[in-house]
Amino acid sequence: MEYEDKAGRPSKPPSPKQNVRKNLDFEPLSTTALILEDRPANLPAKPAEEAQKHRQQYEEMVVQAKKRELKEAQRRKKQLEERCRVEESIGNAVLTWNNEILPNWETMWCSRKVRDLWWQGIPPSVRGKVWSLAIGNELNITHELFDICLARAKERWRSFSTGGSEVENEDAGFSAADREASLELIKLDISRTFPNLCIFQQGGPYHDMLHSILGAYTCYRPDVGYVQGMSFIAAVLILNLDTADAFIAFSNLLNKPCQMAFFRVDHGLMLTYFAAFEVFFEENLPKLFAHFKKNNLTPDIYLIDWIFTLYSKSLPLDLACRIWDVFCRDGEEFLFRTALGILKLFEDILTKMDFIHMAQFLTRLPEDLPAEELFASIATIQMQSRNKKWAQ
Amino acid sequence: MAQAHRTPQPRAVPSQPRAFKLVLLGSGSVGKSSLALRYVKNDFKNILPTVGCAFFTKVVDVGTASLKLEIWDTAGQEKYHSVCHLYFRGANAALLVYDITSKDSFLKAQQWLKDLEKELHPEEVLVMLVGNKTDLSEEREVTFQEGKEFAESQKLLFMETSAKLNYQVSEVFSAVAQELLQRDDREDQAPQEDAAVALNEGPARQAKCCAH
Numbered sequence: 203m204e205y206e207d208k209a210g211r212p213s214k215p216p217s218p219k220q221n222v223r224k225n226l227d228f229e230p231l232s233t234t235a236l237i238l239e240d241r242p243a244n245l246p247a248k249p250a251e252e253a254q255k256h257r258q259q260y261e262e263m264v265v266q267a268k269k270r271e272l273k274e275a276q277r278r279k280k281q282l283e284e285r286c287r288v289e290e291s292i293g294n295a296v297l298t299w300n301n302e303i304l305p306n307w308e309t310m311w312c313s314r315k316v317r318d319l320w321w322q323g324i325p326p327s328v329r330g331k332v333w334s335l336a337i338g339n340e341l342n343i344t345h346e347l348f349d350i351c352l353a354r355a356k357e358r359w360r361s362f363s364t365g366g367s368e369v370e371n372e373d374a375g376f377s378a379a380d381r382e383a384s385l386e387l388i389k390l391d392i393s394r395t396f397p398n399l400c401i402f403q404q405g406g407p408y409h410d411m412l413h414s415i416l417g418a419y420t421c422y423r424p425d426v427g428y429v430q431g432m433s434f435i436a437a438v439l440i441l442n443l444d445t446a447d448a449f450i451a452f453s454n455l456l457n458k459p460c461q462m463a464f465f466r467v468d469h470g471l472m473l474t475y476f477a478a479f480e481v482f483f484e485e486n487l488p489k490l491f492a493h494f495k496k497n498n499l500t501p502d503i504y505l506i507d508w509i510f511t512l513y514s515k516s517l518p519l520d521l522a523c524r525i526w527d528v529f530c531r532d533g534e535e536f537l538f539r540t541a542l543g544i545l546k547l548f549e550d551i552l553t554k555m556d557f558i559h560m561a562q563f564l565t566r567l568p569e570d571l572p573a574e575e576l577f578a579s580i581a582t583i584q585m586q587s588r589n590k591k592w593a594q
Numbered sequence: 595m596a597q598a599h600r601t602p603q604p605r606a607v608p609s610q611p612r613a614f615k616l617v618l619l620g621s622g623s624v625g626k627s628s629l630a631l632r633y634v635k636n637d638f639k640n641i642l643p644t645v646g647c648a649f650f651t652k653v654v655d656v657g658t659a660s661l662k663l664e665i666w667d668t669a670g671q672e673k674y675h676s677v678c679h680l681y682f683r684g685a686n687a688a689l690l691v692y693d694i695t696s697k698d699s700f701l702k703a704q705q706w707l708k709d710l711e712k713e714l715h716p717e718e719v720l721v722m723l724v725g726n727k728t729d730l731s732e733e734r735e736v737t738f739q740e741g742k743e744f745a746e747s748q749k750l751l752f753m754e755t756s757a758k759l760n761y762q763v764s765e766v767f768s769a770v771a772q773e774l775l776q777r778d779d780r781e782d783q784a785p786q787e788d789a790a791v792a793l794n795e796g797p798a799r800q801a802k803c804c805a806h
Contacts, residue, residue, distance in 0.1 A: 383672070383698070387622050387623070387671060390622070390623045390643075391643050393640070394640060394641065394642050394643050395642070397640040397642070427673070429671065429673050429674075430622065430643045430644075430645055430669060430670075430671045430673075430674070431643075431645045433643070467673050467674060467675075467676055467677060469676045469677065472677075500680075502646070502677070502680055503646070503647065504646075506645060506646030506647070506677060507645045507646040507647075510645045510646070511645055515642060515645065558613075558649060558651050558664045559651075561647075561649040562649040562650070562651065565646070565647070565648050565649055566648075
């Protein structure tokens, strides 16, 4: 009965062993799994010719499998060598940065050699130091000032959470309600800053640091206050610097003209930046520029997110850090150059899309965006249009 | 009205559904992006704060007809207000989202409505008031009645939702889609004299479907 049942369904593999063989034939994973067998004794033997053919096929398969394994081994070896090479070059770069460049920062930072090394990405272990030096401290913020701002922020949090009325009114003009909304929003946003990393969330190791920097900043610059997007900038700095130094870098970074224009949401100035960007866009990528124009895709659609968060939200974090590296070296111009580099990299895809798909694509860039290709693309972007340079 | 130049789309082509632009407005953290994500991808997760604008698309079937919703999900923080004005233009529909656990967000939604009406004629944009986060009803600060009464006084559609529990989310978008289609069909039958008005509106970023 059972036998008949089986025979009635020819699609079912007749025996597990043959099934294994079939799979092997399809994709031999290892030569050791290949076994050439004669037919079971209860079946008539293969004709010599067929046996010969099978032997030949078997040998071919073994050769193929060996070849594949060899190739795989070579690939792995190459990968390993590549990794060693990268590690070695990072190691060398760390030595160069620590022993040669950092001690002689003032004289060396703008030299050709340093600029080239800089472009290749600053090693993570010295990144924070280099960023701090490059961003500078025009505002002369001291660790003490940070402590004062932080203490004031903490006082506010306390009075806010106990529902106490406003005791101090030194920042007249910024209503208590506004400030409360700001404090509340900071709390909400901290938990939404790089949630995948699980380090800034409540209970995470960097939660308090992020909270401190954003809170201290709203006390330091009540005229700017907290603006969404800031939490990402502060978070990237925290990943590379101590709290007080991150605060100093944060405040100075936001004090740059481009960042001030955006974080104050100065619409007029933002439009000026977008207009300047479009000049270089048309110059560098005329075809894509025309396509964007035709579809009414204006730069604000994608630049607002990119500029506000300095790419930390839209690019993979390690790649964003490399953009920050060169941004620290070249200033705001590089932010717009990066934008053009991204547009150029995806020019072919974008020209085939309509408005909404382009908008979707640009506000959610591919997660596996390759660093080297992006940097190669950025390198080809000229920020000198006719006789105009990028200067606001 | 401003959609007059959208109407030449032949109805007989099912592969090219009519496109409508829908903007999500409301204060920070009321769940605008969560509603969009739940509706488009049936997903709920910790969403990064929106900076500028995020975009979604979804094709909706309404009876035998279908339409494409182009969802513009705007940044909620008040400071971004001036930027968000860029995104109103050419909108066919707007969802004014507030958080039922925050009175303030309800008042802000009313403010958004005023802003919206400054830029768009009430007839050219379909507005729905959405009270989100019904999963947190024990912390409720805005009653269902309050929301409903305000919506009725302003002739808005109204619904309460929970993006977290997937409560009435697709209903919101379906209701908007249905109403949009009805309005669009009515417009088609109306005499073309409306077109003159439409030309003056000059929407900068009209949701288009005839431009392909």
